[in-house]
Amino acid sequence: MLSAVEIPALPHAQLQSDIKAMSKRDAVKYLAATYPNQSERWFCRNLAHIQSLNPERLHDLIFHSDPTARTAINNVMKEQAA
Secondary structure: OOOOOOOOOOOHHHHHHHHHOOOHHHHHHHHHHHOOOOOHHHHHHHHHHHHHOOHHHHHHHHOOOOHHHHHHHHHHHHHHHO
């Protein structure tokens, strides 16, 4: 799987403009391929919010790290290592 660093990101205003012209299904697939750090399900739930955000805030939303998920992953990794 490609990381977000390997995929050149579009300027966020252009990205919002592009996904508004797509169907919801295509927009979600496009965003998930462009930003693999988030799931398709996450983009599906947040698509309307993504389209309405200020472009500067969009970056913060997409690259937000979920501390609860990170803690759960770390706990599983510790259990497997023990």
